[in-house]
Amino acid sequence: GAGGDEYTKLKTCIKAKKGSPDVAMIEFQTLPTFAILDPFVDMGKYGASNKDGRYAAWAWAQSTSGTKVNAIPVDGGPMAMLYRKDLFTKNNIKVPTTWAEYKEAAVAIKKVNPDQFIGTYGNDSGWATGLMWQGGCTPYKYNMTKSKANVGIKLNQASCKKVINFWGDLVTNKLADDKSFWATDTGKGYDTGKYWTWVAAGWTPGYLSGQLKDTIGDWAVAPTPQWTAGADVHGDWGGSSFTVMNQTKQPALATKVAMELYPTQNKITKGSAWDIGLNSAFLYPLVTKVESNPEFANYTYKIFGDAKVNPTYIHASQKLGPFEWTPFQDFVYATMADETTLAISGKTQWSAVLDTVQAKVVAYAKKQGFKVTA
Structure with a gap:
């Protein structure tokens, strides 16, 4: 998870130059706070990119510094x-x-x-x-x-x-x-x-x-x-990403983990991370194939009388400008x-x-x- 307690511990590990996890979840608004400490692996060197439009464009922009890939977008708001x-x-x-x-x-x-x-x-x-x-x-x-x-x-x-x-x-x-x-x-x-x-x-x-x-x-x-x-x-409230810390001894494998914990997939299989994330944690996906997946777009909530409301949020995400x-x-x-x-x-x-x-x-x-x- 991401939040104040995690961030405090993570900063301590960064400053001590030991003890960091290989992969850490960090909210978008906090990425620059960490990036200035230069703790991230450039995942672009290990295959991370958005050439195929894999991630929401606005979120990808917040996950990169120039050509350096600091983070992999997961969920937004x-x-x-x-x-x-x-x-x-x-x-x-x-x-x-x-x-x-x-x-x-x-x-x-x-x-x-x-x-x-x-x-x-x-x-x-x-x-x-x-x-x-x-x-x-x-x-x-x-x-x-x-x-x-x-x-x-x-x-x-x-x-x-x-x-x-x-x-x-x-x-x-x-x-x-x-x-x-x-x-x-x-x-x-x-x-x-x-x-x-x-x-x-x-x-x-x-x-x-x-x-x-x-x-x-x-x-x-x-x-x-x-x-x-x-x-x-439209606007956004919240969102998080996976980063790979440069203390890792296996940057290529850690990058793969960051990219595949919530993977690009055309089907949301039962018991998968996205199945749990969408149906139990109610995450909003920033992986475009999941966002556009009919299973997500057609998801119904009882509080809305089983209406399909996700297309409204999908449209908002697709219209979000840079921030x-x-x-x-x-x-x-x-x-x-x-x-x-x-x-x-x-x-x-x-x-x-x-x-x-x-x-x-x-x-x-x-x-x-x-x-x-x-």
């Missing part, structure tokens, strides 16, 4: 809108296709029941970043092949601010809640009608399936609302969460959140020795 189709239909409220309509629906929901919300701002920085990505915001520029020391940071640009300010307006006016996505009460809220929508990743239907008891079959999936009517722009990360994304995410918490509690203005995050991240980057373009 293209975003779409989960919503209570029964409540929208019963109350004759239009399912929103734009963010303007999303706010209109939020107002209408309050008239139906003042204790209900269109959704919640979960204060998850990965989620917020996915929405900024969908809003046309690309706040980071980092190209290790040109310079490890240069980083671009522009979190307070207009395309980023419009997203955070939009949600800040919803929260301030009690049109959206401010509870964490992962709180027990939030999970219950999706089941009781407290929350009508969740703009979330391709892996969240699996999570939501474990939260619902009374509204199984009442949910549906639609594309993420657009900032411009008729547009087709880069900083080599200190954990600090960026923590700072975003801290400043948003202050805005939620009324201790700062939502409009100031990204200005403050920008200033703190730039100061941190410079302190770490980076040359910052803002």
Whole structure:
């Protein structure tokens, strides 16, 4: 698995120059944080490539540094809108296709029941970043092949601010809640009608399936609302990859393991890694033959009344544009969460959140020795 504890141990092994596993799972946003330490085998030397379009293009771009192949994409989180189709239909409220309509629906929901919300701002920085990505915001520029020391940071640009300010307006006016996505009460809220929508990743239907008891079959999936009517722009929330550490004594074999743990295959055989990954862990595959496999595209969830919703996520993934990360994304995410918490509690203005995050991240980057373009 990937996450904070694993990353701490892995960094210790890298610095000690011993103890690293041959293959390690690392999330996309964290790849530059490790890559700057130069711990990865260039898997391109051992057959890893995307010449045949084996992996989602946007994910492959995040897995490489110039011609060097740092990682093999495994799973991602293209975003779409989960919503209570029964409540929208019963109350004759239009399912929103734009963010303007999303706010209109939020107002209408309050008239139906003042204790209900269109959704919640979960204060998850990965989620917020996915929405900024969908809003046309690309706040980071980092190209290790040109310079490890240069980083671009522009979190307070207009395309980023419009997203955070939009949600800040919803929260301030009690049109959206401010509870964490992962709180027990939030999970219950999706089941009781407290929350009508969740703009979330391709892996969240699996999570939501474990939260619902009374509204199984009442949910549906639609594309993420657009900032411009008729547009087709999407974001991603989450995703991971396999890397091969340069402490391995068998780089060729380790590369094969990284490529074949979740292999390219035309059939998802019972008991295979993809069978378990898709049907038990509810991963969203970034291996294109699996993504386009009819078994995945036609997969049905009981919570959606056995509807085939994966094509909506597939389209979102295929439309995803490029996105880069900083080599200190954990600090960026923590700072975003801290400043948003202050805005939620009324201790700062939502409009100031990204200005403050920008200033703190730039100061941190410079302190770490980076040359910052803002």
